Amino acid sequence: MKIERPLRLIGITLVGLAILALPLPAFSQNCALCYTQAAAAGARMIHALRSGILVLIVPPMFMWVSITVIVYRKRNQFRRVDYTPESGRNL
Numbered sequence: 001m002k003i004e005r006p007l008r009l010i011g012i013t014l015v016g017l018a019i020l021a022l023p024l025p026a027f028s029q030n031c032a033l034c035y036t037q038a039a040a041a042g043a044r045m046i047h048a049l050r051s052g053i054l055v056l057i058v059p060p061m062f063m064w065v066s067i068t069v070i071v072y073r074k075r076n077q078f079r080r081v082d083y084t085p086e087s088g089r090n091l
Contacts, residue, residue, distance in 0.1 A: 038049060 038046065041049070
């Protein structure tokens, strides 16, 4: 039992490090056409591109936050606990 706990902690640490390390190659995969078009664009186009990115990111973020809040508030609403006094235990 005493050996099991450190091994479990090491395993969780290794999985956490792997999760953090795996997405790194994805950052280097840029579309060459997108990069050259953005680099050649003027200030107005760059501002429009940044605004477009915000428009695509912000609404889904708010939807997920609202869904999370609703689920958190309603988490116990449909929980069914049957208690019978005769047996003295939950079914």
